[in-house]
Amino acid sequence: MAGKKDLLHVGIDLGTSRSAIAASNGSRHVVESYVGWPVDMVARKVVKKSILFGREALDSRPMLDLHRPLERGLIKEGSEKDEAAVRELIKHLISLAAPADGQKVNAVVGVPAEALRVSRQNLRTAVKGVADALMIVSEPFAVAYGMDALLHTMIIDIGAGTTDFCVMNGRYPTEDDQRTLTNAGDSVDDQLMMLVKARHPEARFSIHMIREWKEAHAYVGESPGPVQVTAPVGGKPTLLDITSEMRKACESLVAPLSETMLDLLSRVEPEFQEKVRRNVLLAGGGSQIRGLAGVLEKTLADVGGGSVRPIEDPVFAGAIGGLSIALDAPGEDWEQLAG
Amino acid sequence: MxxxxxxxxxxxxxxxxxxxxxxxxxxxxxxxxxxxxxxxxxxxxxxxxxxxxxxxxxxxxxxxxxxxxKPEVLVVTPRTAFQAPLSGPHQAPRAIAPALFSLEVGKVVLDPGHGGADPGASAASGLAEKEVTLDVARRLRALLEDARYKVAMTREGDRGLVLRDRATFANAERGDLFVSIHVNSIPRKDARAVETYFLGAADGPQIEEVASLENRESGYALSDFRRLLEGVYAGVRQEESRRLAGEVQTSLFAGLHEANRELLDRGVKSAPLAVLIGTEMPGILVEVSCVSNEEEARLLARADYRQRIAASIFQGLRSYMDSREPAPRTAGRKKEKGS
Missing domain, CATH: 1.20.5 (Single alpha-helices involved in coiled-coils or other helix-helix interfaces)
Incomplete structure (x- = not known):
């Protein structure tokens, strides 16, 4: 059996938009979930690499066969290229964690809560050979584990492709304890794109600019101040006011999130409902939407009140949780999960 | 412990x-x-x-x-689905050769995009996509009916329909082909282009962007996704859709290029468009012009240009239909009783 020093444990949060890794050697990295291959020899000469990842890939996209391989946090079905892209992405993440020569890697990968069994199989197939042993867990479970929030807690993990709900009842969560919605970061981007286009038809902007604006200014409820962004109009950088569009796009999440939260709460054993209501945690990039926790608390007020709070490190919470799982799992368990 | x-x-x-x-x-x-x-x-x-x-x-x-x-014999080609290599558990079944089925086209379902409160893309002049798509669909219907094809339209007037209802309508009508008509709006204001989509995985982030815009207000619930996605790679329908898209795109570009010399042929693309996932017959989504281009918006406002679009799509449909039939029709189809 390998000793602790011969092993590198990693937790990976595999996301539609960003993927993060936390490793037992202390390294933490996050990359945008893009993988690109140069389209021809000329492109290869220009980019000077055989494969590019994350922001670097996005910035060189005209010269690349670019893939965002994860659909709702899972490998897109039916595409060998996307399967290869996810393998390369995980390989890249592990290489960022810099395992020592000959060091074995045990990886815990977080995927959306309602991931289909076959998709988990796809993931396992894609990662074959990249890590020495692999465990796949639901993202909200990884977050809860990392925060010791395993009892009477609801995790709402708002990612780019999906929003995952998970009630922690002190047992390993089953399908009944979890929900996945496709109302998430990407759906807010689509809404915002449409609304800004309608208000400023003369302005030119891309979905990537929309994402950056959202990440900087997302809010619901009361405006924290005017939301102004710069985009070219007739070739000239122009200041655009998108305050109301930002609120409307972000608030498109409120109704589905509130309904699902209440629905899951109603399924908790009656004597524990109040405890869960008082312990709702928002994770994922979407937890940074200003005012969202307050709006969800208002929803809870209708059923007796509760507390909703964003977690402190939404970017790495899933990966850190995965790492905790990896470190806690005994060696004999990892032996079962090898290959 | x-x-x-x-x-x-x-x-x-x-x-x-x-x-x-x-x-x-x-x-x-x-x-x-x-x-x-x-x-x-x-x-x-x-x-x-x-x-x-x-x-x-x-x-x-x-x-x-x-x-x-010709004897009426169903010829089974030696290479069948059973011969697909079975090297792994996720091997998709080999697509069934469409030539196995001698299927005629009797009814075409036309789907004018957007409508009602959803105007779709708009030109600076105020011309809305929903008006153009309806007018082109009406003109195309007249051409198809003259050639003795049955036609059903998802909307006859200015009313909104979610994508799910459009697909449900097409299936209930038992259409043999589905043609969704749209007008593009692209960030490059100087670009004039036509492109045709059929159902498949998106080939890159830009196509994902088109798909996510066209998939807004799909009306499908998360619970429908598994069933929907299972339909994506149904071999025959996809292959027929690809051929149909090819014929229509070729004809559309040839027909419009005469009147619009700067027009770009953006070709045939695959994308996971919700309206095409839900329909059970071969289907395409045609982006007939770019309303974001001032000159194209001006052309789209003209009845003769819209007629040219309809005629070009009709020619493409006709080429596809003729290529499927034992002998090309020289006269119109024999009109069925009551049609």
Whole structure:
């Protein structure tokens, strides 16, 4: 059996938009979930690499066969290229964690809560050979584990492709304890794109600019101040006011999130409902939407009140949780999960 | 051991158990497919040889009888789905050859994009996509009906429909082809282009962007997704859709280029468009122009240009239909009673 020093444990949060890794050697990295291959020899000469990842890939996209391989946090079905892209992405993440020569890697990968069994199989197939042993867990479970929030807690993990709900009842969560919605970061981007286009038809902007604006200014409820962004109009950088569009796009999440939260709460054993209501945690990039926790608390007020709070490190919470799982799992368990 | 440690141990056990089951599934599936491959190898060879013999016999017979009326024989090509290599559990079944089915086109469902409160893309002049798509669809209907095809339209006037209702309508009408008509709006204001989509995985982030915009307000619930996605790679429908898209795109570009010399041919693309996932017949989504381009918006406002669009799509549909039939129609289709 390998000793602790011969092993590198990693937790990976595999996301539609960003993927993060936390490793037992202390390294933490996050990359945008893009993988690109140069389209021809000329492109290869220009980019000077055989494969590019994350922001670097996005910035060189005209010269690349670019893939965002994860659909709702899972490998897109039916595409060998996307399967290869996810393998390369995980390989890249592990290489960022810099395992020592000959060091074995045990990886815990977080995927959306309602991931289909076959998709988990796809993931396992894609990662074959990249890590020495692999465990796949639901993202909200990884977050809860990392925060010791395993009892009477609801995790709402708002990612780019999906929003995952998970009630922690002190047992390993089953399908009944979890929900996945496709109302998430990407759906807010689509809404915002449409609304800004309608208000400023003369302005030119891309979905990537929309994402950056959202990440900087997302809010619901009361405006924290005017939301102004710069985009070219007739070739000239122009200041655009998108305050109301930002609120409307972000608030498109409120109704589905509130309904699902209440629905899951109603399924908790009656004597524990109040405890869960008082312990709702928002994770994922979407937890940074200003005012969202307050709006969800208002929803809870209708059923007796509760507390909703964003977690402190939404970017790495899933990966850190995965790492905790990896470190806690005994060696004999990892032996079962090898290959 | 503290309560938290006990909980963590319990949950880890659950996570490991789930993953081991997943691994067992994979091993089981791999074994099962290997057995299936062995079991089918000889019968398939025998069937293939028999099918080849039938083909040779029929060919010789046709020559010796002077090539009279074609016998109605379903020719099974030697390469069948059973011969797909079964190297892994996730191997998709090989697509069925469309030539196996001699299927006529009787009814075409036309889907003018957007409508009602959803104007779609708009030109600076105020011209809305929903007006153009409806007008082009009406003109296309007239051309198809003149050629004695049955036509159904998802909307006859300015009313909104979610994508799910459009697909449900097409299926209820038992259409043989589905043509969704849209007008593009692209960030490059100087670009004029036509492109045609059929159902498949998106080829890149830009196409994902088009798909996510066109998939807004799909009306599908998360619970529908698995069933919907299972339909994406249905081989025959996808292959027929690809051929249909090719014919329409070629004809559309040729027809419009005469009047619009700077028009770009952006070709045939695949994308996971919700309206095409839900329909059960071969279907395409045609972006007939770019309303974001001032000159194209001006052309789109003209009745003769819209007529040219309709005629070009009609020619493309006709080429596709004729290529499927034993003998090209020189006269119109015989109109069915009551149609």
């Amino acid at each position: 503290t309560e938290m440690q006990r909980l963590k141990k319990e949950m880890l056990r659950g996570a490991v158990r789930e993953n081991v089951e997943l691994l067992d599934d994979r091993v089981y599936l791999e074994r099962r497919f290997r057995r299936a491959e062995k079991r089918w190898r000889w019968p398939v060879r025998v069937l293939s040889a028999a099918a080849a013999a039938v083909v040779i016999f029929l060919s010789v017979n046709a020559v010796s009888t002077g090539g009279g009326e």
